[in-house]
Amino acid sequence: MDSILVINPGSTSTKLAIFSNHELIAEETIRHSVDEIAQFENVISQTEFRTNLISEFIKKHEAEQHLVAVVGRGGLLKPIPGGTYLVNEALLSDLLAEKYNTHASNLGAILANEFSKEYNIPAYIVDPVVVDEMEPIAKVSGLKGIDRRSVTHALNQKAVARVAAEEMGKEYNDSSFIVAHLGGGISVGAHKNGKMIDAVNGLDGEGPFSPERSGELPLIEFANLIIKEELTLADIKKLIAGNSGLKSYLGETDLREVEKRINEGDTEAAFYEEAMSYQVAKSIAEMSVVLKGKIDGIVLTGGAIYSESVRNQIISRVEWIAPVKAFPGEMEMQALYEGAWRVLSGKEEAKDYALV
Ligand SMILES: Nc1ncnc2c1ncn2[C@@H]1O[C@H](COP(=O)(O)OP(=O)(O)O)[C@@H](O)[C@H]1O
Numbered sequence: 001m002d003s004i005l006v007i008n009p010g011s012t013s014t015k016l017a018i019f020s021n022h023e024l025i026a027e028e029t030i031r032h033s034v035d036e037i038a039q040f041e042n043v044i045s046q047t048e049f050r051t052n053l054i055s056e057f058i059k060k061h062e063a064e065q066h067l068v069a070v071v072g073r074g075g076l077l078k079p080i081p082g083g084t085y086l087v088n089e090a091l092l093s094d095l096l097a098e099k100y101n102t103h104a105s106n107l108g109a110i111l112a113n114e115f116s117k118e119y120n121i122p123a124y125i126v127d128p129v130v131v132d133e134m135e136p137i138a139k140v141s142g143l144k145g146i147d148r149r150s151v152t153h154a155l156n157q158k159a160v161a162r163v164a165a166e167e168m169g170k171e172y173n174d175s176s177f178i179v180a181h182l183g184g185g186i187s188v189g190a191h192k193n194g195k196m197i198d199a200v201n202g203l204d205g206e207g208p209f210s211p212e213r214s215g216e217l218p219l220i221e222f223a224n225l226i227i228k229e230e231l232t233l234a235d236i237k238k239l240i241a242g243n244s245g246l247k248s249y250l251g252e253t254d255l256r257e258v259e260k261r262i263n264e265g266d267t268e269a270a271f272y273e274e275a276m277s278y279q280v281a282k283s284i285a286e287m288s289v290v291l292k293g294k295i296d297g298i299v300l301t302g303g304a305i306y307s308e309s310v311r312n313q314i315i316s317r318v319e320w321i322a323p324v325k326a327f328p329g330e331m332e333m334q335a336l337y338e339g340a341w342r343v344l345s346g347k348e349e350a351k352d353y354a355l356v
């Protein structure tokens with residue numbers, strides 16, 4: 001039985017799966033609390049902690065003898081086309097140096113490499129968070145020398161848009177969708193004819209706030225804070241992409257805990273949950289302008305879309321734009337497996353990061 005190990009590190013979770021001959025053999029989502037993540041100085045220093053969790057998973061499912069490849073979520077690399085990439089020195093070196101910023105997805109290739117070495121099998125990443133299909137006009141920021149960049153849940157955005165298109169009897173490559181992914185971070189993409197032509201960057205301080213990120217901030221107020229608190233660049237990255245959003249308002253990134261508080265009558269928790277939904281709806285509307293109103297559907301996805309109230313709050317504000325479909329959670333594990341399988345079966349060649 002040839003098996004492929006799938007490793008998907010998110011900011012609040014490590015998702016693991018084993019697939020064999022297109023069948024899901026085992027799957028687990030390990031959630032990480034705010035306190036658990038706070039023990040670590042940075043993302044890279046979580047490697048051993050998450051490696052141990054993955055080793056336990058492999059042993060629990062007795063997969064050691066069967067692994068033929070490992071595939072991880074692709075992190076912050078240089079802007080590159082979509083596809084399956086071999087994990088090699090050039091790719092690992094950019095991730096370990098955090099050359100293009102820090103995020104849990106950087107661990108995908110690093111963790112995959114650990115198991116590649118242990119089991120002497122190839123390691124891949126698929127459609128990393130930096131997949132860049134933005135049109136030139138979308139990259140203009142408003143200040144010469146600074147361009148907008150594409151940092152999104154590209155893998156899942158494309159996977160769910162494909163399923164939504166199929167359900168509507170359409171082809172992804174021949175339709176227009178707005179996809180909002182609500183995870184630890186929130187990204188929103190305008191997909192036109194198979195390409196994400198504009199996107200709200202879910203990491204660098206654009207668009208809606210998320211369970212742990214600030215999204216867009218009033219610039220002058222933020223500049224004053226940086227000066228007053230004498231923040232370094234590392235402090236700023238940690239603040240806007242790890243210690244803001246619901247965490248800063250409510251001390252919590254787990255929406256299920258937030259909802260428990262709401263059910264117990266916490267009006268502040270209810271207010272900030274609704275504010276997050278309100279901001280997501282605004283970003284979706286922004287993308288409807290990118291697509292000039294010709295939209296086949298709006299797709300809501302990510303862990304936070306399991307929340308009925310978040311889902312309904314967004315839908316009530318955007319359903320006038322286009323029909324809305326919700327895919328709570330993500331289809332990333334299957335998409336990662338398929339990307340690796342396409343290469344192993346010879347249908348596609350793995351791309352070399354150093355050469356793109
Ligand atoms: N069943 C659920 N109900 C409500 N919220 C959920 C549920 N499952 C996950 N979430 C929330 O979704 C967010 C994380 O989404 P997810 O896509 O799993 O994150 P990650 O970015 O870590 O991959 C967290 O706020 C989490 O609490």
Ligand SMILES: CCCC(=O)OP(=O)(O)O
Pocket residue numbers: 009010011012104105129151152153182183184185186187201202203
């Ligand atoms: C926008 C980059 C991807 C991202 O934010 O992923 P998480 O939600 O897992 O943090």
